[in-house]
Structure formats: C-alpha cells, structure tokens
Amino acid sequence: xxxxxxxxxxxxxxxxxxxxxxxxxxxxxxxxxxxxxxxxxxxxxxxxxxxxxxxxxxxxxxxxxxxxxxxxxxxxxxxxxxxxxxxxxxxxxxxxxxxxxxxxxxxxxxxxxxxxxxxxxxxxxxxxxxxxxxxxxxxxxxxxxxxxxxxxx
Numbered sequence: 001x002x003x004x005x006x007x008x009x010x011x012x013x014x015x016x017x018x019x020x021x022x023x024x025x026x027x028x029x030x031x032x033x034x035x036x037x038x039x040x041x042x043x044x045x046x047x048x049x050x051x052x053x054x055x056x057x058x059x060x061x062x063x064x065x066x067x068x069x070x071x072x073x074x075x076x077x078x079x080x081x082x083x084x085x086x087x088x089x090x091x092x093x094x095x096x097x098x099x100x101x102x103x104x105x106x107x108x109x110x111x112x113x114x115x116x117x118x119x120x121x122x123x124x125x126x127x128x129x130x131x132x133x134x135x136x137x138x139x140x141x142x143x144x145x146x147x148x149x150x151x152x153x
Contacts, residue, residue, distance in 0.1 A: 008046065015040040024048070026069070029056060034063040048103065052083040057094055068098060069125060072106020073116055078127045082106070088119045095120030110147055117148070124148070 002009040002023075010026050011018040015037045018025040024046035025037055032040075034049050041047060048067045051057040060068050072079070073086050085106070086094070095102055104121035109129040116124055132140050 010046070010048070018045065026050070034065050038064040050105070052086070054094060054097065057097055060100075061098060065100070067101040067103055067122075069103040069105045070094060070121075071104055071125075073104045073121075074107025074112065076106040076128070088115060091116065091121060092119045110143060113144075113147060 001007075009021065009023040011021065011023050012026050013028065013031045015025050015027075015032055017023075019040055022045075025041060026048040027034060027037055028050040029052070034047060037047050046066045047064070048069055049060050049063055049065045050069045050071070051060050052071065057068065057070065070091060071086055072082050073088065073091055075085055076082050091104060101122040102120065103123050103125050104116045104119075105125040107128070108116055108124045108126055113124050113126075126144065130137070130140060130144075
C-alpha cells in the first residue's frame with residue numbers, strides 16, 4: 001500500500017522486519033546501534049535515530065543515519081517514561097548543530113505543528129493526533145497534509 005501511494009514505510013526498532021518488508025528503519029538510543037542496523041539493511045535504506053538532548057544529537061553526527069529525530073518537543077502520553085521535554089527554544093538552538101534532516105517528535109498536534117516547523121524541524125512525527133476512529137482517519141490525514149503543505153508564516 002505504501003509503495004502504491006508513494007509513501008515511505010518506516011519500521012520502529014526492528015531491522016529484521018525492515019529488511020523483510022524493504023522499508024526504512026528508525027532506532028532509539030537503547031535499540032540496535034545504527035552501525036549494526038546499516039550493516040543489516042545496506043546503504044540504500046533510510047535509517048533514522050532518536051535523540052533527546054544536545055549530547056545525543058552531537059554524538060549522532062558520527063552515526064551512519066540519514067535523519068535524526070529530536071524530542072519530546074512537548075509532553076507526550078505515548079511513552080511510559082518519556083525523556084525531559086525539549087521545547088521550541090531548545091529545538092531552535094539544537095537545529096543549528098546538525099545539517100541532517102531533523103524530525104521533531106513528542107506531543108505534536110495540529111495546533112502546535114506549525115510552530116515546531118518554524119522552529120527548525122524539517123518534519124514532524126505524530127502519534128496521538130492520529131489516534132481517531134477509522135471513519136475519521138482519512139479526514140484527519142487530509143488535515144495534516146494541508147497543514148504541512150502550507151508555507152510557514
């Protein structure tokens with residue numbers, strides 16, 4: 001379905017499944033190390049790495065990844081023990097430390113996504129704001145497409 005729609009499918013934490021599904025992979029700080037993930041998937045697959053602070057973001061410069069995630073930008077309910085909130089000002093400051101694409105994650109919704117993108121994120125990862133009934137999902141996704149396709153103001 002993703003290939004048919006021109007959408008990149010990203011598997012979280014599981015290089016073996018990403019390999020089987022010919023998908024991208026996202027790993028966290030305590031998951032399979034990015035170098036091992038790259039050895040499994042090869043150079044043609046997209047691999048991303050979560051970071052939560054300046055130390056991790058700077059260390060990620062040495063990793064064989066295509067993009068970095070930073071967060072949580074805001075408080076989030078999707079993690080049992082979330083890392084400390086980064087916030088917009090810290091996102092703006094840390095954005096300057098890496099030339100890699102930066103995905104903001106954590107507590108992002110339609111009300112705050114534009115501010116996150118304006119602070120320097122190249123894209124956003126969304127969980128809670130897409131947690132709607134199946135009948136509402138298409139409309140919600142279309143709202144996100146309109147929101148993220150608009151030029152920043």
